[in-house]
Structure formats: C-alpha cells, structure tokens
Amino acid sequence: MIKLGTIGTNWITERMIEAAHATGEYQLTAVYSRHEASGQEIAKGHEPATVYTDLEQFLSDPNVEVVYIASPNVLHYEQILQALQHDKNVIVEKPAVLTPYQYQSVMDELARHPQVRYFEAARNVHMPAFAAVRDYLSGLEMGVDGADFTFSQYSSRYDQVLAGHVSNVFNPQFGGGALTDLGIYPVYDAVSLFGVPERVAYYPTMISTGVDGKGTAILNYGDFDVTLNFSKLSNSTHNSEIYHGREIITFDSAGEVTEASIIRDNQRQILSQLYGKNPMIPEMTDFARVLKDPKQPENVSDYELWLEQMRNVNLVMSRLASSAGLEYPTKLEADE
Missing domain, CATH: 3.30.360.10 (Dihydrodipicolinate Reductase; domain 2)
Known part of the structure; x- marks a missing residue:
C-alpha cells in the first residue's frame, strides 16, 4: 500500500481520499492542517492516521510516502519544494504553481531527487x-x-x-x-x-x-x-x-x-x-501505477508525457x- 499524507482540508481532499481508497492502492497515514479540529475531521474513519499541525513534523514522518497538496494556490509552491526536499512523492492540485519561475524552480528541485515522482492532479x-x-x-x-x-x-x-x-x-x-x-x-x-x-x-x-x-x-x-x-x-x-x-x-x-x-x-x-x-479514481490509479513501478517502460513514458503536459499548460x-x-x-x- 502507498502511504498517503494530505495537506488541505477542503472538499477536494475528502474526494481524493475516497478515490484513493477506491483504487485499493493507498492508505491514509497522515493529515496536516494548521488547525487540529479540521485535521481530525479529515482523518476521521482512517485511524490510525496521524494529525499534524506542524508541517516539518508531517513531512518528516517516515509513514508518508506521497504527499497530496490541496491548499490555497499561493501555498503550493513552497509546500511542493519542502515535500521534495524531504524526498516525498508529490501529487498537487492544479494549478501546481502560478508562474514559469516557480515551475522551473520545482523542476530543478525535482532533478535533485531522481527517485521522487511529481504529479499535477488534472483529473480530466x-x-x-x-x-x-x-x-x-x-x-x-x-x-x-x-x-x-x-x-x-x-x-x-x-x-x-x-x-x-x-x-x-x-x-x-x-x-x-x-x-x-x-x-x-x-x-x-x-x-x-x-x-x-x-x-x-x-x-x-x-x-x-x-x-x-x-x-x-x-x-x-x-x-x-x-x-x-x-x-x-x-x-x-x-x-x-x-x-x-x-x-x-x-x-x-x-x-x-x-x-x-x-x-x-x-x-x-x-x-x-x-x-x-x-x-x-482514474488519475489516482494512474499515479499509483507509476509510483509502484516507476521504471516499467510504459510507466516511464506516461510519466514523461504528464511532465511535458504540465510544462506546456503552465x-x-x-x-x-x-x-x-x-x-x-x-x-x-x-x-x-
């Protein structure tokens, strides 16, 4: 099972967790929120998922393999960088970043962590x-x-x-x-x-x-x-x-x-x-396929295509x- 941690406590996070569990590939292990109560609300029914109000502690949790980011748009960039720097795989809601500079900065950081995978959640x-x-x-x-x-x-x-x-x-x-x-x-x-x-x-x-x-x-x-x-x-x-x-x-x-x-x-x-x-469900299934077998040729091809699409969309x-x-x-x- 892919150990999943979330940032963001709105409806899209709850919908993603439902989809992730429906694939049978993910387990929610951690939730980050600035407010304990909202974090507990997201984690409800997914015990023993740990709720964090400190982002550094959340990202340092070894039971988090992939971080899903659904915070306000302006916060994505810094949170993506922090997650990559902790060698976490990242799934971030669109828009992943807001400027070409931010995009290139994230790509530069990603290159320093070649074992990590980075996805923009454009479900359509x-x-x-x-x-x-x-x-x-x-x-x-x-x-x-x-x-x-x-x-x-x-x-x-x-x-x-x-x-x-x-x-x-x-x-x-x-x-x-x-x-x-x-x-x-x-x-x-x-x-x-x-x-x-x-x-x-x-x-x-x-x-x-x-x-x-x-x-x-x-x-x-x-x-x-x-x-x-x-x-x-x-x-x-x-x-x-x-x-x-x-x-x-x-x-x-x-x-x-x-x-x-x-x-x-x-x-x-x-x-x-x-x-x-x-x-x-389809996007979370696709991401799980690449995360579980990142070197399989079809998965390599698909991942490179998604990165190219992300660059062009930005x-x-x-x-x-x-x-x-x-x-x-x-x-x-x-x-x-």
Whole structure:
C-alpha cells in the first residue's frame, strides 16, 4: 500500500481520499492542517492516521510516502519544494504553481531527487472518455476545424462575495480566480490534444475582489482556433465540442470529461460510456501505477508525457494571464 499524507482540508481532499481508497492502492497515514479540529475531521474513519499541525513534523514522518497538496494556490509552491526536499512523492492540485519561475524552480528541485515522482492532479485528462477522444483524433487523416470547450460552475463562495466577504478562491492574494481554478481544465484539454498554441488571448470579467470571475480564452493553432469558456459566476450545461468536417466529437464539460460521442448527420455514436464513479479514481490509479513501478517502460513514458503536459499548460496559463494583465502572488503575505 502507498502511504498517503494530505495537506488541505477542503472538499477536494475528502474526494481524493475516497478515490484513493477506491483504487485499493493507498492508505491514509497522515493529515496536516494548521488547525487540529479540521485535521481530525479529515482523518476521521482512517485511524490510525496521524494529525499534524506542524508541517516539518508531517513531512518528516517516515509513514508518508506521497504527499497530496490541496491548499490555497499561493501555498503550493513552497509546500511542493519542502515535500521534495524531504524526498516525498508529490501529487498537487492544479494549478501546481502560478508562474514559469516557480515551475522551473520545482523542476530543478525535482532533478535533485531522481527517485521522487511529481504529479499535477488534472483529473480530466486521465478519464477514459478523454483517452477515447484522444485516440479517435489520432486516427483522423485530416486535421480538425476548431473546438469549443466549456467548464462553468457557480461557486457557492460567490454568495459570500455578494455579501461583502472575500473567500480564498476569489482572493487575489491567494492566487484565486476563474482562470486558475477552472480555466486550467480546458487548457489541459486543449494542450493535451493539440499541443502548444501559436497565439493566445484571454478576455476576463473582473469582479469586485480583484480577480477574474469568468472569462473567454482563444487559443490559435494557425489553421484553427480553440475557444475556452469558463465561469465561477454561473452554471452551464453546454457540452464541449471538436469540429471535424461533418463530424462533431463531443464530451460533457471540459473539467469532467465523463462521456464522449461522435455526431455525424444527426446520428450519435458513443465513444465512451458515462463514467459514473468518483472522477478522481482514474488519475489516482494512474499515479499509483507509476509510483509502484516507476521504471516499467510504459510507466516511464506516461510519466514523461504528464511532465511535458504540465510544462506546456503552465506556459499557456502564463501567456493567458499576461495577455489579460493578470499577475499572481509569489507568496502569501505574512499578515494573511
């Protein structure tokens, strides 16, 4: 069993723990939280997992082999470095880091620990439906004509903003906003399917807290464009679509990718049936496969591909932010 420790006590951590246990490959052994009570809440039902309120003690625990990081975005960078320096494998929620400098710094540290593996948890590109779309596109003789990817989910935290309070996900000091929180999913879709675009532009809608609440991004690939729509201020049931002559390759939201189809002349062909289980199970299964047998050729190839995708996504995210004049903090201010 892979011994798992967690940083972060929100809903995504609980969902990841459920997925990790569902794979049968992980055991929760430690939880880090600044607050004992919230740490105990995460650890409940996973005894004898140890709860730590001191990060150094947590990272020094020999019963932690892989650290899952789901803290606020601005904290990821330092926590990744600390975990790597303790020779821990790392799974970090997207966005892993906020700037190209941080990305390169993490890669430099990773190179000093060659036995360690480092993953960004972009669950959408690990889904069976995404693999079905990718495989179908690889067999096309002609290139695609364009694509529209949508991922919009109303955030309950926006109610707090409307009431005059600022939560972390809408706080510029925490690296919040629609691009970092939701936009990275369709960026991952586009980069994983089509590579790095030639030109990018991001058109955000800014809200009172100083972050982008929603936005539209355009990725130009020379012969075609990919349009990304994402929002934390509204919901959408729009499917994501890739256009190929008379065909439409379609899947559900760009952040979930739980099913996929081809539509041709109003006739639908199923590419991948609905995945109704916890959508984090496929990624946690993939990560476990590499962690347990890191030198197996297929695992080496997949790991190198994920690192390349991570690098390219970070590059595109940086260019999108720059095009809109968005800047992200490099660390949390001491008084936060």
